[in-house]
Amino acid sequence: xxxxxxxxxxxxxxxxxxxxxxxxxxxxxxxxxxxxxxxxxxxxxxxxxxxxxxxxxxxxxxxxxxxxxxxxxxxxxxxxxxxxxxxxxxxxxxxxxxxxxxxxxxxxxxxxxxxxxxxxxxxxxxxxxxx
Numbered sequence: 001x002x003x004x005x006x007x008x009x010x011x012x013x014x015x016x017x018x019x020x021x022x023x024x025x026x027x028x029x030x031x032x033x034x035x036x037x038x039x040x041x042x043x044x045x046x047x048x049x050x051x052x053x054x055x056x057x058x059x060x061x062x063x064x065x066x067x068x069x070x071x072x073x074x075x076x077x078x079x080x081x082x083x084x085x086x087x088x089x090x091x092x093x094x095x096x097x098x099x100x101x102x103x104x105x106x107x108x109x110x111x112x113x114x115x116x117x118x119x120x121x122x123x124x125x126x127x128x129x130x131x
Contacts, residue, residue: 029120
């Protein structure tokens with residue numbers, strides 16, 4: 001099933017509601033698992049190790065790549081996302097600023113929603129192996 005352009009625009013406009021919640025929950029659970037065992041945080045490399053660091057770098061590259069594509073889609077379809085009332089009530093300079101602020105915000109939330117679960121899973125696996 002192929003999503004229509006309006007469905008994709010809705011997903012981009014509501015990225016905080018749809019995708020960030022589960023990612024934040026997984027990231028929060030990572031902290032809860034850790035806090036049950038210890039009070040001080042060992043060095044990052046001790047927990048994750050070489051293999052985990054390589055996995056995080058590679059997946060981080062792809063997460064940035066896909067977040068960039070989502071942000072470019074948000075920029076290209078900003079007119080679909082913004083309401084008509086905003087178009088008529090604000091100046092072109094404000095619309096331009098809103099467009100790029102929306103693009104960077106979308107990039108940040110997309111990157112977080114893709115990378116936070118990967119980071120948490122790699123960190124938890126490394127932590128459980130080292131405990």
